Amino acid sequence: MTAITARSVVTLSIAALLAASLVGCVADNAGAGNAGGNTSKSDLKCGLGNGKKATGDPIKVGAIATASGGVDFSSSPNSSKAYFDCVNDNGGINGRPIDYSFKDDALDPTKTAQLAAGYAADTSIVGLVGDATFIGCDVANAEYAKANLYSITGVGVPQACFHSSNIAPVNAGPRQSAIQLLQWLQKEGKADKVFQVGLNTQGNGDWVAAGINEYAKANGINIVGTELSDPTESNWLPLIQKIKDSGATSVIIVDPGPITAAILAAVEQQDARGTITWTCTASCYDAQFGSQIGAYWDGFVANSELQLVDSAGTDNELWKSVMDAYAAKDAPRDTFSQAGFLAAKIFTDALLKLDPKNITRDTVSTALLGVKAYKSDLLCVPWYYGQADEHNANHSTRTAEIKNGVYTKLTGCIDSGDPALTSILANEKSEGLVG
Amino acid sequence: MILPFVVAGLVLGALYALSGVGMLVLYRTTGVLNFGYGALGAMSAMLAWQFAELRMQPVLAYALGILVATALSLLFGFLAGPFLATVTTLTKATATLGLALILLGVMLFAWNDKARFLRLATDTIGFQLGTRITVTQIICLGLATVIVIGTSLYLRHSPTGTSMRALASDRELASMLGIRVRRVELLAWAVSGALGGISGILLSSQTRLEPLFLTFIVIPVLAAVVVGRFKSLVGTLVGGLVIGVVQAVASAFPSTSPFSNATPFVVATIVILYLQRRKVVTIEVSR
């Protein structure tokens, strides 16, 4: 019997490490997609764009995002942070830097409520930018409304984020994203039998499914199956079986990127892609998604709630370059990142109009509420805030498909056909919110 | 078509059994039911993933992960062994809960709770056998069977194995017979850690690579050990396979599918209650 002595263990480990270092490495072949920017750091025009570091009294801004517990939307606030860092390097808000940080609610609404109460009570926080909570918009809004605190949310996901008085998302939301995929499928004649996949999170999967069903009923589309699963699900065989059994010709997946990638990997393992048109909402629109899911999935279609990554356009280019200069190397270049960037930009532009000596929660809230007809090449239609109990200013999206591992443009802007949007559209017209 | 579910169930069950064997070897030798076993596997999988992300050769990354799991298990056995030998079985198990929490904390601190993917090279190679089976799945099934049979034979026929069985029945007596008790115990901890590392990597590829999830996969694995009545290796293998298949087949039907994940828990509860049906008032001797 060989003795387990300390010496033998140490020798074994050193030998292993040596072997590792000698034989060790594999070539780096992961591409960054087509999401690199072309502007150098010193030329970036963030905020005032004057290249001077802001040194005044910091302006505190916060955000709540779900970064753990099964889904991770931290890409949005991280991108807001990148933009704010750039703004702080370029004159800040008329000389005052922005002190930005976000908190993780770990997919627990009790925690969201706690964090929201904390922000509401902290009067030095003037506004919230780039939020991306997956579950807590309703409890958060209750706290914000009591405290005159407003949020330009980067990524709204559940229904409550679009039906709150103090929260206005920059993204279109999974319901609009999914309905516009359905509209595209209908236009292409691929919508005879549609299967929808989503999450069973309250206010998310069921709300999107209701939207798809409403649109389908109004337009004579046959929805052959709906499957809402737990965010922590890892067994995709039942889903694949259901899709096969339903005879669907197209599938709309309304899941975050990593979950969709897991589903697609399971489908690939079973070689079940077939002739079905597989689509996903904007949550899959990530520059690295193509290389992540592999060559098997060439031709995969996703919706994009903001501009397509490879498009020209000042804001799009600014986003890419700001991410290159200020964000982590492996930070995702996805829709959520664009949303966080845009939210921060809208916030900055609104605050630049204020008197720098009088930036308080009240003045900021008034300024945010007054944002209207905000144009950006990242958006299809102008964005606005406005005093209302629902906010869904972004309701036109684009579509892209994966070709050779990267997303390329499939369609331009498609306006939403969601029957539930009529009140919002009427309001836009009557209040002149879109210019 | 149930076949893909049966295959997936057999594979998952084989991994439960493989894990369970590691736990059982340690339990039979030292009386410690290692609740930190899942955490060891999780650590191995996370490290393997991390090394692979740092562009190390995959096989080397896996080997390093397994090595670290073995080392951690050995270290815990070395430090806590003398104390654990003196307390009751319940306290031994509770102490390993502490190990599980420490490892979990380190993992969550180093890598957060994001879901990641451990793509084994053998995941994409497969063939049709009524349904599609990948090489990874064949490895899982094969490895589980080989290790169970191998461990069984080892315990029965080799001198070390006999020493382990002697330790299991009476520690003091075994030491009086000249068996190097501490050395055999440390060997058990090392073997257990290695098996935990291997099963951790395979489990993470078949389920999810997530520290919290993999740490508490010790609960279904425990169910397999329970079916083996904490004694029988073959019982653990059968238990694991049965639990895996029942769980997978339950997920095939819409009415039972949401509850399929509860299979290991239900099976383990029923087995324990059945085994303990005759009330015996025992006085446990804590050594």
Next chain:
Amino acid sequence: MTATVNQRSSRVAAWSPAKLFSARNIVVLVVVVGVLIFTPSVVGAYWTRIFTICTIFSIAAAGIALLYGRLGLVSLGQVSLIGVGGWITLRIGHATSLPFEVVLVIAAIGTGIIGVLVGLPALRLSGLNLAIVTLMLAGAFEVIFNVTGFPNGGDGFLGRAQGGVLQQPLARPSLGTTDPDYFRYVVVVAAIMFLVIGLHLSNRPGRAWAAIRQSEAGALAAGIGTVRYRLWALAVVSATTGVAGGLLAGNAGLLDPISFKAPASILLFATVLIGGAYSLVGAVIAGFLSQGVPPLLNAWGLDGNLIFVLLGFGMIQAITTAPQGIAGQLQGLVRRIAGAIAKRRSR
């Protein structure tokens, strides 16, 4: 004849003024009243909410402490019972317009019944087997909660709002609508729960449980109905934990299955071991350890996940060197100080 007289007098003795107004009870009363009045204004809105949750979990921790400290039973599934209590509170709260207090009582009774029913088959288990079975039950409840979710204003038995209908949070009790008021409400209810458990521990049930733990054969020989007392313990613990669940439901008005996973029960048990399973002060410490320390770590800029490392080391330390936990060590300290003072007085 003499025996009957003894029994009667022991019951009288429990309520004598000397025992009621002992130094310890007065100190506890002063502390509780102080906490009630001053905490919200001293710590601010965020921490008031955190302390509310700490207090709620300390009720559940007291139940675990009763089971482990007094009866020697390891229960690794208590957080599931919190979930059951929360579910009942939400369902009844949405379905009827009964006052919150009544709903809490119903939740207590309901959770008590469910706890007893689920624990009934496991009644004769002890030691490791019970720990494993409770862990398995925690896992099973996790799956059930994932399937049923928590009621949020919808119809049907499950009470789930579906298909685009916004979910409604449960309203707070009329006595505690604002956060500071709700904190005080929770502290009062927690004090009542602790009183219930404390009374059980210091009277006949507590003595019977200690006898069962010491030697089951001996307890049987002394005529203590082990099954009956174990059921009683299960019922009391389940009921108080159900109340904790109700308070948790009232806090945010909504609950999510993610808060009631099996690992949460293991963590709560770990905090009880560290805080001290042999006293109710330990339960309070346990509540703070499990719900208050992670935000504290976050506030200090450290990763909240380090709580697991702390709990792991704490647990091992508690098992090896300090089985009485932090509360036990504190009590030892108090005793030593009191002894030193007494010695100085007697000189």
